[in-house]
Amino acid sequence: MLYIGDDWAEDHHDVEVQDEHGRVLRRERLPEGIAGICGFGELVGRFADDDTEFSDVLVCIETDRGPWVQALLAAGYTVFGVDPKQAARHREILGSSGAKSDKGDAHALADMVRTRRHQLREVAADSEVAEAVKVVARAHQTLIWERTRHMLRLRVALRDYFPAALEAYTPLGLTSASVLALLAKASTPDAAADLTLRQITAALKGRRDIETKAAAIQQVLRAEHLGQPDPVTTAYAATVRSLVAILTTLNTEITNLEKEVKAHFGRHPDAEILLSQPGLGVVLGARVLAEFFGCSRPLRQCEGTQELRRDQSDHQSVRENARCLRQARTQRSARRRPAHASLLCASARRAGPCLLRPAPHPRCRP
Secondary structure, three states: OEEEEEEEOOOEEEEEEEOOOOOEEEEEEEEOOHHHHHHHHHHHHHHOOOOOOHHHEEEEEOOOOOHHHHHHHHHOOEEEEOOHHHHHHHHHHHOOOOOOOHHHHHHHHHHHHHHOHHHOOEOOOOOHHHHHHHHHHHHHHHHHHHHHHHHHHHHHHHHHHOHHHHHHHHHHOOOOHHHHHHHHHOOOHHHHHOOOHHHHHHHOOOOOOHHHHHHHHHHHHHOOOOOOOHHHHHHHHHHHHHHHHHHHHHHHHHHHHHHHHHHHHHOOOOHHHHHOOOOOOHHHHHHHHHHHOOOHHHHHHHHOHHHHHHHHHHHHHHHHHHHHHHHHHHHHHHHHHHHHHHHHHHHHHHHOHHHHOOOOOHHHOO
16 A cells, blocks of 8 residues: 655645655645646655556545545545644654754654544535535625624624624624615714614514514614714724625625525436435535534434434443442442441330330320
8 A cells, every 4th residue: 555645835845755654755846736646646656556446546635625636536546635733743852942843843754644544534425416515504694704704793793893783683693684775874873863763763664563673673772871082983884885895795604605505406416315304404414414424423323323322321331320329329238237226226225225125006005
């Protein structure tokens, strides 16, 4: 078997080939593209035996997507995509100096796949439909993360110069269309205080109990709050309007990408199987297909068998704890029983012989 570490960059790949004993056979820098893949194949053919299969060539690289990885999978090589943090921790095991280089990273990746491949996740040769689902699902999730980041920036800005808006709009959700419309229309405390009930009601269209909510928002906006000087407030208002525009665009694109996720996920032959799992909808099912479909361990979790095994272990641990508690109670009772008996006998002797005799039946009393 051959173990290859591939430290990739935008325009080149630093490659190291090791044998099963960890001996370095070759180090090379290959260009990105067709020429690099051809050079990679020539490098493998130089050290592969006649009995070596394509699957016996193990490649470790810090990514699981891209044309280079797809070319390696198409050639039949076994590819392991590792997280950069995993590679960094393994590099620290090999040396404590902290020095980092492309050749050193390739060496660490080759040693990693040689010694710890049972702990690494093999990149699955997904179909074209699964790859398309992976692309749109990851892009959709990334946009949601970006919206959360910009929402937090908006929250910080409002807290610094417009706390009334933060108090009035937070129950509605700072990323909702209603709040973004109100902030776009009135981004300063004075402008927000001049909003009429009709304007607030128009922004809240589609919600329940609009009149009550509009009155509560107007009351909060017109109350007295701490603020900033006018020039500072104007500057903050400009940044808030920019954030509102970004959040509005992100909301639109998230909705569009969600439609694409549903469309691509619906074309996958295993969509019905994933949707049959409890708690999995279309979006979450697409993410499960994108992230876990090539790994046997997460698939067991999706199927429910992993949770069943964990529940059984939990029940076993509960039964074991109950057994230990019963045993401890029995031991404590056994230790206390002789002491109780001796105390009872001592009390009886002090009280006299009448206490040791059974009391007569009430009918037998004279």
